Amino acid sequence: MSETGIGAALRRKEDARFLTGTGTFTDDISRPGQLYAHIVRSPYAHAKITAIDTTEAAAAPGVAAVLTGKDMAADGVNPLPCGWQIHSRDGSPMAEPGHPALAVDTVRHVGDRVAVVVAETRHQAREAGALVEVTYEALPAAASITAALADGAPLVHEDVPGNLCFDWEIGDAAAVDEAFAEAAHVVELDLVNQRLIPNAIEPRAAIGEYDAASDMTTLYTTSQNPHLIRLLLGAFVMGLPEHKLRVVAPDVGGGFGSKIFHYPEEVIVTWAARRLGRPVKWTATRSESFQSDAHGRDHVTHGELALAEDGTFLGLRVSTKANLGAYLSTFGSAVPTYLYGTLFAGCYKTPAIYGNVKAVFTHTVPVDAYRGAGRPEAAFMLERLVDLAARKLSMSPVVIRRRNFIEAFPYATPVALEYDAGDYHATLDMALQLADYDGFEARREEARGRGKLRGIGLSTFVEACGIAPSAVAGALGARAGLYESGQIRVHPTGSVTVYTGTHSHGQGHETTFAQLVSEHLGVDVDAVDVVHGDSAKSSFGMGTYGSRSLAVGGNAIYMAMQKVIEKGRKIAAHLMEASPDDVEFERGVFRVAGTDKEKTLGEVALTAYVPHDYPEDLEPGLDETAFYDPKNFTFPAGAHVVEVEVDPETGTVELVNVSCADDVGTVVNPMIVDGQMHGGLAQGIGQALLERAVYDDSGQLVTGSYMNYTMPRAADLPSFTLGTHVTECTHNPLGVKGVGEVGSIGVPPAVINAVVDALAHLGVTHVEMPATPEKVWRTIRDAQA
Amino acid sequence: MPTVTLTVNERAHTTDVESRTLLVELLRDLLGLTGTHVGCDTSQCGACTVLVDGRSVKSCTTLAVDVAGSAVTTIEGLAANGKLHPMQAAFKEHHGLQCGYCTPGMVMSALDLAGRNADPSEAEVREWLEGNLCRCTGYHNIVKAVQEGARAMGGAS
Numbered sequence A: 001m002s003e004t005g006i007g008a009a010l011r012r013k014e015d016a017r018f019l020t021g022t023g024t025f026t027d028d029i030s031r032p033g034q035l036y037a038h039i040v041r042s043p044y045a046h047a048k049i050t051a052i053d054t055t056e057a058a059a060a061p062g063v064a065a066v067l068t069g070k071d072m073a074a075d076g077v078n079p080l081p082c083g084w085q086i087h088s089r090d091g092s093p094m095a096e097p098g099h100p101a102l103a104v105d106t107v108r109h110v111g112d113r114v115a116v117v118v119a120e121t122r123h124q125a126r127e128a129g130a131l132v133e134v135t136y137e138a139l140p141a142a143a144s145i146t147a148a149l150a151d152g153a154p155l156v157h158e159d160v161p162g163n164l165c166f167d168w169e170i171g172d173a174a175a176v177d178e179a180f181a182e183a184a185h186v187v188e189l190d191l192v193n194q195r196l197i198p199n200a201i202e203p204r205a206a207i208g209e210y211d212a213a214s215d216m217t218t219l220y221t222t223s224q225n226p227h228l229i230r231l232l233l234g235a236f237v238m239g240l241p242e243h244k245l246r247v248v249a250p251d252v253g254g255g256f257g258s259k260i261f262h263y264p265e266e267v268i269v270t271w272a273a274r275r276l277g278r279p280v281k282w283t284a285t286r287s288e289s290f291q292s293d294a295h296g297r298d299h300v301t302h303g304e305l306a307l308a309e310d311g312t313f314l315g316l317r318v319s320t321k322a323n324l325g326a327y328l329s330t331f332g333s334a335v336p337t338y339l340y341g342t343l344f345a346g347c348y349k350t351p352a353i354y355g356n357v358k359a360v361f362t363h364t365v366p367v368d369a370y371r372g373a374g375r376p377e378a379a380f381m382l383e384r385l386v387d388l389a390a391r392k393l394s395m396s397p398v399v400i401r402r403r404n405f406i407e408a409f410p411y412a413t414p415v416a417l418e419y420d421a422g423d424y425h426a427t428l429d430m431a432l433q434l435a436d437y438d439g440f441e442a443r444r445e446e447a448r449g450r451g452k453l454r455g456i457g458l459s460t461f462v463e464a465c466g467i468a469p470s471a472v473a474g475a476l477g478a479r480a481g482l483y484e485s486g487q488i489r490v491h492p493t494g495s496v497t498v499y500t501g502t503h504s505h506g507q508g509h510e511t512t513f514a515q516l517v518s519e520h521l522g523v524d525v526d527a528v529d530v531v532h533g534d535s536a537k538s539s540f541g542m543g544t545y546g547s548r549s550l551a552v553g554g555n556a557i558y559m560a561m562q563k564v565i566e567k568g569r570k571i572a573a574h575l576m577e578a579s580p581d582d583v584e585f586e587r588g589v590f591r592v593a594g595t596d597k598e599k600t601l602g603e604v605a606l607t608a609y610v611p612h613d614y615p616e617d618l619e620p621g622l623d624e625t626a627f628y629d630p631k632n633f634t635f636p637a638g639a640h641v642v643e644v645e646v647d648p649e650t651g652t653v654e655l656v657n658v659s660c661a662d663d664v665g666t667v668v669n670p671m672i673v674d675g676q677m678h679g680g681l682a683q684g685i686g687q688a689l690l691e692r693a694v695y696d697d698s699g700q701l702v703t704g705s706y707m708n709y710t711m712p713r714a715a716d717l718p719s720f721t722l723g724t725h726v727t728e729c730t731h732n733p734l735g736v737k738g739v740g741e742v743g744s745i746g747v748p749p750a751v752i753n754a755v756v757d758a759l760a761h762l763g764v765t766h767v768e769m770p771a772t773p774e775k776v777w778r779t780i781r782d783a784q785a
Numbered sequence B: 001m002p003t004v005t006l007t008v009n010e011r012a013h014t015t016d017v018e019s020r021t022l023l024v025e026l027l028r029d030l031l032g033l034t035g036t037h038v039g040c041d042t043s044q045c046g047a048c049t050v051l052v053d054g055r056s057v058k059s060c061t062t063l064a065v066d067v068a069g070s071a072v073t074t075i076e077g078l079a080a081n082g083k084l085h086p087m088q089a090a091f092k093e094h095h096g097l098q099c100g101y102c103t104p105g106m107v108m109s110a111l112d113l114a115g116r117n118a119d120p121s122e123a124e125v126r127e128w129l130e131g132n133l134c135r136c137t138g139y140h141n142i143v144k145a146v147q148e149g150a151r152a153m154g155g156a157s
Helices: A015-019 A069-074 A122-129 A145-149 A173-182 A226-238 A264-276 A286-292 A375-392 A397-404 A424-434 A437-449 A470-475 A509-521 A549-575 A601-609 A670-690 A742-762 A773-784 B023-030 B086-093 B103-116 B122-131 B140-153
Strands: A035-041 A047-053 A063-068 A113-119 A133-138 A164-171 A185-196 A205-211 A216-221 A245-248 A280-283 A296-307 A313-325 A352-361 A453-462 A484-490 A496-500 A528-531 A583-586 A589-592 A598-600 A623-628 A637-646 A653-663 A721-724 B003-008 B011-016 B049-052 B055-058 B071-073
Touching: A015 B086, A015 B103, A035 A122, A035 A264, A035 A286, A047 A113, A063 A069, A063 A122, A063 A264, A069 A113, A069 A264, A113 A122, A113 A264, A145 A296, A145 A313, A145 A352, A164 A173, A173 A296, A173 A313, A173 A352, A185 A375, A185 A670, A205 A264, A216 A226, A216 A264, A226 A245, A226 A264, A264 A280, A296 A375, A313 A375, A375 A397, A375 A453, A375 A742, A397 A424, A397 A453, A424 A437, A424 A453, A424 A637, A424 A653, A424 A721, A437 A453, A437 A637, A453 A742, A484 A509, A484 A549, A484 A601, A496 A509, A496 A549, A509 A528, A509 A549, A549 A583, A549 A589, A549 A601, A549 A623, A589 A601, A598 A601, A637 A742, A653 A670, A653 A742, A670 A721, A670 A742, A670 B140, A742 A773, B023 B049, B049 B103, B055 B103, B086 B103, B086 B140, B103 B122, B103 B140, B122 B140
Parallel strands: A035 A280, A216 A245, A313 A352, A496 A528, A653 A721, B003 B071
Antiparallel strands: A035 A113, A047 A133, A063 A113, A164 A352, A185 A296, A205 A216, A205 A280, A296 A313, A453 A637, A484 A496, A484 A623, A583 A589, A589 A598, A637 A653, B003 B011, B049 B055, B049 B071
C-alpha cells in the first residue's frame, strides 16, 4: 500500500472548496439575464382543475410569463416516463398512467404542480404566484394503502382500476406451501415499514437555459445522474437531441436517492427557458421539498417463517402492499420488486421463498428509492422474523442465525440472485466482540438497578449493490443499461484527468478515484483531477445510487487505466528498443524486465503527444475510455449490534452502543468508508426511532417541515463502533462491493430487536418504527394492563 | 429603500436593501457570498449560520436592516493567506463533511462554541449542535472535528 493508494485514509481533495464556501451548488449559479420561477402547487390531494385565471398574475410587476399545463401540452411536451417496467404475475404489464410535469385537469397530491410564474426576481415570482387563481373541485382522496385498496376507493387514475399498478410475485409458491406443511414451527408478523422523507439538506434546484446561436439547451440541476436526466428529458419528454442538450449537476448537497429521479421542475424550467429565450431558475423551499421530493419506503407487510424443530429455516412467505404515491417515479416500480424481493433470502439458506407485492397508487407524493431502496424493507422484515423465531424456540438470536448462515459460495438463492462471496460468521464474530455481547447480561442487571430496561439486538444481512448487469436488469424490466464509463486522460506532462459517469454528492469520489489512479498508474493524487456531473464532459454514465459508483464506475476507471498501460507499454518498448512483452509496468514506471532500462509514465505520455520517435502503427495521444458492465451484483454483508436503555417512565429509548462489522469488499479509503457507514447508520436509526411521514385522511401532509418531521440531530445519536472484515468481490477487478447503503439497511432491525429485547419480559413481541417515546410508553402500559 | 452599512469579513459594505431583505439574501444575492446556504424555511437546519459580532445567528431569519453597524463573518472570511482556519482544518482532518452543504453553518456554529468553551466534551458538542442538521455524516466525525478544532483554537475566536 502506498500512502495515497488503495487502503490509505487520504484526506479529501474536495474538502477545501466546501470548507471555504467556494463550492458551486446549483442555487449558487446565476446565469446572465436569469429569471426566477415559482411553482403554483395544489393545496388538495385530489381535485379537478376547473379554471385557471392568470390575468392578475401576468400583470404583476416583473412577471415575464404565467404558464399552465395546457400551455405545456400544446407545446408537445410529453409526460415523464418510468424507467422500469414490471409485469404482474398474470403476465400483464404494470399500469403506467402519465405523469405530466404540469397537471392539466386533475391534481393528485398536495404539492402537485399546477402553473409556473416566471419573473425578474424571486420575490416577484412568488408574489405573483399568489395571484394565480385556480378553481378546484375538491374530490375525495385515497391517502393510504388501506384507503386506496378499499372498495369504492377514489381512483388516483381513472384508467387504473382498484388503484393497483401491478401485482408481482417472486419465488416458488408451491415449494413454500410444502415447507410450511412440514414445519415444526411457524412465526408470523404484521409490520409497517413507514414512509420516510429523504431530506438532503440542499433543496432541489434547477436552471434552464437556451442559446439560440448554437441551438443548445442547458439544464443545471441537483441530480445524482445528469446523463440519465439528459436521456429522459431529451429523448422522452421534450424531444431534444442529445447533442443539443447538456445537463450539468454541479456540487450537489446530498441525495440519498431523492435526486436520482427526473423531476417535473427540470422539465418546467427547461421548457420555460426555451419559450422565453432567457435562463429560468427555480429553487425549492424546504416546504416544497417535503411536498415534491420523492419519498421512501411505505410498505405494509405480512411475513411468515417456517422452521424445523432445531431452528433450521424451511420456508419464507411474504406478502407486501407497497405505496407508489400518485405517479410512477423514475425507479418507483423497481424498488418494491427487484430491489426488495430478491433480498428475501438475506444471509440464510432458506430453501423455499415466495413473495407477492401489490403496488398501489395513492394521493400522496410519489415514492421511490431512498438510501437502501427495498433492501432495508427486506432486511427489516427478515431480521424481525428471525428474532421472533429465536424467542419462540428459546434459542439465542446468535445461534439461530449461525445455524442458517450461507457458508459456501457461490450461492444461488431461491429469489434470483447468486452471491459470489462473503463470510457471515466472521462479521458476526467481529460485531459480537465489538459490542461485548457476552457481557451484556451483567449490564442489563446493572441497568435494572437504575430502573432502566436494557436490551440488545442484532441483525445480520446482505445487500445487493453495484447495480447492475445490463442484460439481467433488462430482462427484469429496466429500460436502461446500467454499466458505467470511465475515461483516463493522461496529459503530455503526465498529470491525469479522470472522467466518470458517476456523480459525487458527498461520497468523496474526487479522492477515492484519484487513489485508484495513484495505486494503478503511480501518479501523485495531487496530479489527478476527477471530473463528473456534466454530460458535456463525461462521455456517458448512469450516475450514483445503489452503492454503484466504485463497484461499477471504479471498475470502468480501472479498465481504462489498463488500456493506458497497454498503450504505454508499446510506446515504452519502442523507446527502450524492447519487445512490449518484455516491458513491465509498476508504480508509474515501465521497465524492461530483468534490466535497469526504464521510462516513466510522464516520459511515455510526452512521447505520445510529441510522437517524433514513435511506433509506426500506433496512434498518438494517451487518452483511453472504458465501459464496464458488471457481471453480477455485489453483495456487501454485515452484522450490527445495538444496545438500548428504555426508560419505562417516559418510553424514551437511549442508544447506548451501536457496533457494526461490515464486509464491503476491498476498502479504498477507510476514512471515507467509515463516514459512509456513519451516515447510513444515522438514517437507519432515524427510521427506527424518529422519522415518519404522516398524511391525514384527506391527503394533507402533516409532517411538512422540520418542525414536525423528526430529523436525527447530533444529540439523538451516539458515536459508532465500527469494524471491517474484507472478502473481496470475485467478479470485479478491484474486489469492491459498495458501502453507501449498508448502515441504513442493517441497523433498523437491530434497533427494534434491541427495544423488543428490553421489553420482552413484559410479553412484548414487536414495536413498530419509529419507536418514539409515546409508542414505547404505550406499549409498556398496554403490556402491563 | 433602506440603506445598510455593515462589515462582512472585515470589508465595509453600504447597500440598499428592501426592509424585508434577509441577511442571507444580502450575503448571497447582493454580495455574491454563496458559501452561506439555505436548507429550510423554518430556521431549523442551520445551514445559513453566520457570526454577527462573534455570535452565531441564522441568517435566514435575520433581517439585513437589523445587522446594520455589525461585523458579520461568513465561511468565506475564515481562511487566511491560503491557510485553513483551525476549525476548518479540523473538519478536513476528521472527515467532518461529506456533501459540504451544511458545512459552512456547522463550522460557524462551532466557532461560537469554541469561543465559549475551549475544550467541549462530546455531550456538550452534541447539545450545542442542536440547531444544525447534517444528513450525511451521522454527526460522528463532526463532533470529533468540533472538539479538536476548539482545542486547536485554544479559546481564541
